[in-house]
Amino acid sequence: MAVFALVDCNNFYVSCERVFDPRLEGKPVIVLSNNDGCAVARSNEVKQLDIRMGAPVFKEKDKIRRYGIQVLSSNYALYGDMSQRVVQVLSGFCPDMEVYSIDESFLDLSHMGGQNLTALGRRIGATVKKHTGIPVSVGIAQTKTLAKIAGRIAKKSARTQGVLDLSETRYHDRALEITEVEDIWGVGRRYAKFLRVYGITNARELRDADAAFIRKKMGINGLRLIEELKGRSCYPLDSNPLPKKNITVSRSFGRVVGCLDELREAMTSYATRGSEKLRSEKLVAGVMAVFLMTDRFRPERFYYHTETVRLSVPTNNSPEIIRGALSCLESIYKEGCLYKKAGIFFHELGSESMAQRGLFDTVDRERSSRLMDSLDRINASMGKDTLRYASSGLSATRTWPTVFNHRSPAWTTRWDQLPLVR
Ligand SMILES: [Mg+2]
Numbered sequence: 331m332a333v334f335a336l337v338d339c340n341n342f343y344v345s346c347e348r349v350f351d352p353r354l355e356g357k358p359v360i361v362l363s364n365n366d367g368c369a370v371a372r373s374n375e376v377k378q379l380d381i382r383m384g385a386p387v388f389k390e391k392d393k394i395r396r397y398g399i400q401v402l403s404s405n406y407a408l409y410g411d412m413s414q415r416v417v418q419v420l421s422g423f424c425p426d427m428e429v430y431s432i433d434e435s436f437l438d439l440s441h442m443g444g445q446n447l448t449a450l451g452r453r454i455g456a457t458v459k460k461h462t463g464i465p466v467s468v469g470i471a472q473t474k475t476l477a478k479i480a481g482r483i484a485k486k487s488a489r490t491q492g493v494l495d496l497s498e499t500r501y502h503d504r505a506l507e508i509t510e511v512e513d514i515w516g517v518g519r520r521y522a523k524f525l526r527v528y529g530i531t532n533a534r535e536l537r538d539a540d541a542a543f544i545r546k547k548m549g550i551n552g553l554r555l556i557e558e559l560k561g562r563s564c565y566p567l568d569s570n571p572l573p574k575k576n577i578t579v580s581r582s583f584g585r586v587v588g589c590l591d592e593l594r595e596a597m598t599s600y601a602t603r604g605s606e607k608l609r610s611e612k613l614v615a616g617v618m619a620v621f622l623m624t625d626r627f628r629p630e631r632f633y634y635h636t637e638t639v640r641l642s643v644p645t646n647n648s649p650e651i652i653r654g655a656l657s658c659l660e661s662i663y664k665e666g667c668l669y670k671k672a673g674i675f676f677h678e679l680g681s682e683s684m685a686q687r688g689l690f691d692t693v694d695r696e697r698s699s700r701l702m703d704s705l706d707r708i709n710a711s712m713g714k715d716t717l718r719y720a721s722s723g724l725s726a727t728r729t730w731p732t733v734f735n736h737r738s739p740a741w742t743t744r745w746d747q748l749p750l751v752r
Pocket residue numbers: 338339340341342433434
């Protein structure tokens with residue numbers, strides 16, 4: 331039987347800040363996005379004051395003064411580094427893991443049968459706290475979707491003391507009942523609305539819904555969701571229902587890769603794919619993070635490294651994102667390591683139309699956005715990769731991408747990276 335744990339750092343950015351400034355402990359703290367002055371992280375004290383995620387800070391001035399809320403700019407170099415330390419600690423417990431976002435990882439505990447998993451969860455939490463200073467919640471269950479639900483409850487309910495094992499509890503149905511349908515992993519706002527119209531308001535009702543009906547309305551992913559809620563795993567590590575809050579592009583390589591040039595090709599292709607994803611959802615990203623990971627089945631030489639950059643202006647422009655991704659890659663690449671996986675995360679997503687122009691922005695955004703449009707159109711009508719970036723690799727004998735099916739559209743501002751037309 332499959333068993334997964336979701337390890338989620340509590341109020342991650344705020345917790346990172348508290349590690350290095352203990353005066354913030356117990357005080358209300360908000361971390362801001364630089365560009366638009368919105369709250370991107372809130373301490374529990376702030377959540378209780380009903381200041382929402384993404385709230386523009388100028389609208390909350392009164393509360394900030396009245397309650398003495400500490401307001402901090404985000405420090406992604408710090409968060410990226412702390413994230414890496416947490417992952418390093420987790421890898422000691424279970425090398426078989428998926429780093430899902432900057433503050434969440436899934437561990438596959440399927441082969442740890444016979445252990446008391448709640449006790450294991452507590453050991454994980456205590457060790458992460460001791461070695462990094464970051465508090466975490468741990469949700470354990472037979473599927474990733476249920477582990478997410480367990481983790482959410484573990485975080486909110488003091489009684490769980492941060493760990494809930496749903497695979498081993500008589501409160502299983504109760505846990506599903508108190509999980510609103512919009513809080514289920516993989517249920518978007520649109521589907522949540524639709525499900526409510528049909529009287530499905532929580533995870534238990536969705537689990538017990540008529541599968542044929544859900545399949546007809548939500549497709550195969552809806553069916554998978556029901557299966558997952560029933561405890562039958564459909565998403566192994568590295569396979570997820572569409573993430574909504576951040577966009578991630580990552581793949582395991584067909585073989586280990588040690589050469590920087592090959593990693594650059596892979597990273598260019600992810601960055602391109604990521605920019606396409608952003609554009610197709612009319613989003614821009616304010617922050618991106620690149621990571622490299624060695625073979626997780628060889629924990630003695632396990633290496634996970636990440637580099638995060640704030641983009642000077644939130645963007646979905648391929649050349650800008652590729653440039654940023656490649657410079658991140660170069661700063662974390664270690665010679666002699668054999669990498670098994672790499673990827674890119676986008677954070678602080680905002681709508682394209684709301685994107686603010688930076689004061690020192692030198693890019694002609696109108697023009698570059700028209701260019702991206704034409705690229706996407708050409709690739710849509712003539713086939714993926716009709717136009718692509720030269721840095722994603724031009725030779726027909728690229729050996730790393732055996733598992734990437736996404737060669738992406740491309741354009742560049744550099745002579746050595748001109749788009750090719752096949
Ligand atoms: Mg978290």
